Amino acid sequence: MSKDYAVIGKNVPKIDGREKATGAAKYAGxxxxxxxxxxKILTSPHAHAKILSIDTSEAEKLPGVKAVITHKDVPALKYGISPARWDENIFCIDKVRFVGDKVAAVACIDEETCYKALKLIKVEYEVLPAVLDALHAMDEGAPQVHDEYPRNINTEIHQNFGDLDKAMAEAHYIRKDYFVGQRTYQSPIEPHSAVSIWKDNKLTIYSSTQSPHYFQYYIAREFxxxxxxxxxxxxxxxxGFGGKLEPTGLEFAGSVLSKLTGRPVRTFYDRHEMFAHNRGRHKVYMELTTGVDKEGKILGVHANFVSDGGAYTSLGVATSYYAGGLLTLTYEFENYKFDMIRVYTNLPACGAQRGHGAPQPKYAFESHLDNIAKDLGIDPLEIRLRNARQPNTVTINDFGINSCELTACLEKAADISGWREKKGNLPKGRGIGIATGSFVxxxxxxxxxxxxxxxxxxxKVHEDGxxxxxYTGAVDIGQGSDTALCQMAAEAMGYRYENMKIIAADTETTxxxxxxxxxxxxxxxxSACKQAGEEIKKQILDIASTIMSLPPDDLDCRLGIIFSKSRPTAKTITFEEAARRFFVLRGPLLGRGVYHVPRLGGTFKGAAVATSPAYSFCAQISEVQIDEETGEVDVCEVWDVHDCGQVINPMQLHGQVHGALYMGVGEAIWEEVLFDDQGKILNPNLGGYMLPTALDMPIVHSELVESYEPAGPWGVKEVGEGATNPTMGCFNNAIYDAMGVRIDSLPLTYEKVWRAMKEKREGKKEV
Amino acid sequence: MSKDYAVIGKNVPKIDGREKATGAAKYAGxxxxxxxxxxKILTSPHAHAKILSIDTSEAEKLPGVKAVITHKDVPALKYGISPARWDENIFCIDKVRFVGDKVAAVACIDEETCYKALKLIKVEYEVLPAVLDALHAMDEGAPQVHDEYPRNINTEIHQNFGDLDKAMAEAHYIRKDYFVGQRTYQSPIEPHSAVSIWKDNKLTIYSSTQSPHYFQYYIAREFxxxxxxxxxxxxxxxxGFGGKLEPTGLEFAGSVLSKLTGRPVRTFYDRHEMFAHNRGRHKVYMELTTGVDKEGKILGVHANFVSDGGAYTSLGVATSYYAGGLLTLTYEFENYKFDMIRVYTNLPACGAQRGHGAPQPKYAFESHLDNIAKDLGIDPLEIRLRNARQPNTVTINDFGINSCELTACLEKAADISGWREKKGNLPKGRGIGIATGSFVxxxxxxxxxxxxxxxxxxxKVHEDGxxxxxYTGAVDIGQGSDTALCQMAAEAMGYRYENMKIIAADTETTxxxxxxxxxxxxxxxxSACKQAGEEIKKQILDIASTIMSLPPDDLDCRLGIIFSKSRPTAKTITFEEAARRFFVLRGPLLGRGVYHVPRLGGTFKGAAVATSPAYSFCAQISEVQIDEETGEVDVCEVWDVHDCGQVINPMQLHGQVHGALYMGVGEAIWEEVLFDDQGKILNPNLGGYMLPTALDMPIVHSELVESYEPAGPWGVKEVGEGATNPTMGCFNNAIYDAMGVRIDSLPLTYEKVWRAMKEKREGKKEV
Structure with a gap:
């Protein structure tokens, strides 16, 4: 646990920073x-319709069109990223299920011809009644999105841990609240794009993906x-933010078009099409019932959720489990009931988005907990401290927690934000809120x-060292993993970061x-990089021992200098010298590493779902200013204190916190994918879908607490998604602190705040 | 020595054939x-001149010019591919040494601007007397090309093996002949091109190179x-054919231009500039004296050569050693004297070209041996058989020969060509000639x-096998090494060629x-690929033994099927299954291999020169038709019989023989780089430099003899260059057989043949 690291824990420059900053970096497009x-792919204009016929003959005649394909030209095998629920076809066969569903595709000599050709494909539809509202999707007689799934139920979870009835019977106080989390979209700056090259029965795809190895598996299976x-x-x-984890129509259609034409085919979504493809965050309806004792200690929780999955499963099975499963992480309680139904609707499919399933339930629970604190007259910080998860515990749903410094996070956040001075003492219109988060x-x-x-x-060490x-299959999508992994490899090797190169995320070479x-x-x-690095170091020290005539056990290597541990002032040799000798005598100097997840505590009874070897924790406090005239919410300052174990690169780590918070800020106040009554997206572009700009960002203080996670290499754990989780609840609590109004649906728009204040003034609503 | 191979010895398709045939393959340009x-590089218009001043100011003012560099902007460190004789500068400092010597360079936004900018650089020269004739370069008072090399002597070799004086004294017959080999140029279809990218103190170069690892070493050293x-x-x-082995001004100038501008820089030679850069075959003046006994058995040889190296060393040191050293390979004799002087002249530098140093001495010696045979009344085939090298012998200059089927090559060539029926029985104007060759x-x-x-x-085996x-640093420049090495790796692994991928010739990844x-x-x-493959197989069989519950020693793997050797009909498993199990249990399945040259017999007293672990041998017979009116030489048919050990890919092997023969045909009859009296090339293009076309090629019969080379993996040895060596001598001997005239300088042009016939008719010349 020595913290005397040579490479990790330092702010090295990003390994690809210059290429990106200068525009030299090549993206799929x-x-x-x-x-x-x-x-290009032709998509459905209807939310729900039978396909009566498809006539591609006019399109095929257009000069410059090289191929037109429909479901007849592709495998009928269903696919999907959730193995138990493969429900997508490359192209719709019998009917379309949302506005944007895939019907056909063309390959043409240029982009313009593609758009012309798409217009020439004649599809005859019989429009069917559509189900656009998740709460009515299960109704008797509601339109059926998939015949195989009666009452449109895609995923249904009913879990019961401990004895909730007994806990509720013993509770001093029980409260029930309702919240709604909205549908959002990941908005990566790069729309998805792919180039498919199928020749000689081999298929190469350059894709804007979060997981080349998943893509490889699903694409090989399909074809x-x-x-x-x-x-x-x-x-x-x-x-990517979750949206580029599953293979899309781009890869499937592009592959078939390439096979048919014998030419490379670039397929791409424009921004509008990205919205239609979606796979963003589910809209979720959340009922929470919690019983507490006099001191506000949580005795039992019942989470009862319905989510709108859209037309396909996507990653929604995992989202559903995460939605309830991860609610047990931050606060300790022994009785828990989780009911969840994910329904199909005739809207674009929802999937994973940063924090995957967790942020909206967290928004609900943190708002709910604040309500309880208010009802009992307990300070919001205090009620969290009383319930906060402690290290080396196991959640009621069997997640094993090793490190956990949530209490320290709360205390530090309170200290640096001045919580105790500010709480109750801010002028009207200004408020302070608190929330916690945790992630796998x-x-x-x-x-x-x-x-x-x-x-x-x-x-592989270069011959002259x-x-x-x-070589790693890990995937840098902007978060900086290439940099962090090179730091970790160099640390394990006893080498220098500056001399590391990386080849990543190519299924053939990595x-x-x-x-x-x-x-x-x-x-x-x-972990795998560390092990590979250690294997290099072992070989280097072994050869060095023959050069230095010292036992290998007495040698160590740091930043490329090999020295005697017992006589540190004695003569040293360089890593380069040892590497060169190694190559001469023994050949290429290679190290390999592999990481298996150890057997985990969690089984989440009844389903093999994702538990994790380690969990991060964080506390957030925010201060807002509300304009009483307009309802405008100005988030002035946010303090995020994270327990993420050992830091590999502080600059990147805080960059991740800022990024996650940015996403939280947008989802908290502005972002929502909106539909008209025909299931068509109203705001499928970055004009109508309101992402915050840099000017909308609050002042962010990102701080850490000391922590060491035994399951991680050098004690590391998560940071990239965790900070998104508390933000929406934190802001909602600050708004309540400022104005005494509780917004029960996301986003916390100015209009909702204004309307809530108005209703409160008019005595229409009490929270 | 079993020949029951699964992958090698087969005509698999070239791994890059499709990419090349469809135009998808990307070359540096x-x-x-x-x-x-x-x-672009500004070069000297003078063969020899002092640089008085260089004024780049006008060029720098031209819009679109981003950098102009001269010797002042680059390291002054001399470089060269021959370590003992580094004599080149990136740009000339004090004087220029040939028409085409490098003076300055520009980086511009487009090619056109480059040419304009070059014209605006003003260089003031003081023209110096030039030495353009190698035979006068050593004269007292001759102009000095490099002050450090008196009398213009670049390389001087004097070797004496055995007791030549004694051998000559005992000889039944002694003959001395003089020959001249011309200067040629490799004429690769792709002119040399490079893209240099220097940023953050790291330099990446995409180069049309035969050796990325040499380039890396020399470029790192220079900068x-x-x-x-x-x-x-x-x-x-x-x-490449030898011309792309050494780093050129393109890489050096391009690197500096990239460093100065911060942008990638593409530098390139057009065909004219390729000729000026040259590095092709040396012009060489050859005196041969040989003593034989009554039966024509060679007792001793004295080779006395002078070669024209041009202005720089290039690979000329090695060329010089090869010129005499390799003369001892094909025929056994015990007394040998070799004197060689390579001189500097004010012409482009000469270097390596297919057969490197050997083809012209071989032309001379094979012509010379035919003269001796004629003088003694021995059949040319017979004199060769009497002297032919035998296996498991050591040459007088200490080259250890393992396999050698030269006698079988001669016999087979004689059989398939009908030598014994044709020799002496062909009509006038038609002739048959014979020669032998050998190469490292x-x-x-x-x-x-x-x-x-x-x-x-x-x-690296893919996770699912x-x-x-x-991964190899070996370099496919068209000869097919990527294909052959994948075959060898697959054979060693017990795997299939079709499933091999290759990453080659990139100093960072291979x-x-x-x-x-x-x-x-x-x-x-x-050898290295074989060893890596065997390491994979060992691991695969080890894991398979746990799956099959059989001892690893009883298992083998062939074409991806793992089976019991003792019970071949028992249940088998696939390589894929074993590989997948390996990955799950032990991580990435990697193999590594390394090849060291074993201690070789040869030391070539006095210099560490190139001897080889193995030598190929071949015999060639050609039949020509001479037009008595015009001297036109029509090579009708060539029979090449090669001893190249085990064949990896017969199609590629015969392709190499055809290619080497093509090169020999061109050099034999047409090709020569010609200069005017100012040292300027007269024919620096493929119009004036007469490469043969497909229509000029004779019918070629490429055949093999059974052979196994113990130093090579599976018994392989050379094939790519050896067939060039005998060709010129073989044709010369056929011309002699046809017309009784002996051409003593290359190329054997129609004019020379016509003139020789005329002189013979007029009684002016006797051979």
């Missing part, structure tokens, strides 16, 4: 290949190819192939890794 | 980078960079860093390998 065609004949390469990726450091069970290790890594290349999701890479990929 | 500039900070990547390369299978001593292994390799990637020269890769890189 920048790639050009000789003879490359452009591919009946061997995995070794499918190569997925991730170029630079401009953000990787999902213990991958989406498929449970038997595989989570991550593997290789390191002046450089080393890390070892398996499940990719960038569930905040898994620093812990999981990092 | 096809690469484009954002913000890329174009760079004082660590090797790990220099990355050389070979894209597809369109031929790699140079035992690399050009630098003798302590390094020659080749290393890595193999359906593909494996070979292990060290010296590259494509001296016909080294099949034996040397192949």
């Amino acid at each position: 920048d790639l050009k290949f000789p003879n490359m065609l452009f591919g 009946g190819l061997k995995m070794g004949d499918v190569r997925i390469i991730k170029p630079f990726v401009g953000g 450091s990787g999902a213990g069970y991958p989406i498929y192939r449970n038997d595989l290790p989570q991550s593997a890594a290789m390191i 002046t450089a080393a290349t890390l 070892p398996h890794d499940f990719g960038a999701y569930s905040s898994r890479q620093t812990l999981m990929s990092g | 096809d690469l484009k980078f954002p913000n890329m500039l174009f760079g 004082g960079l660590k090797m790990g900070d220099v990355r050389i990547i070979k894209p597809f390369v369109g031929g 299978s790699g140079a035992g001593y690399p050009i630098y860093r003798n302590d390094l292994p020659q080749s290393a390799a890595m193999i 359906t593909a494996a990637t070979l 292990p060290h390998d010296f590259g494509a020269y001296s016909s080294r890769q099949t034996l040397m890189s192949g």
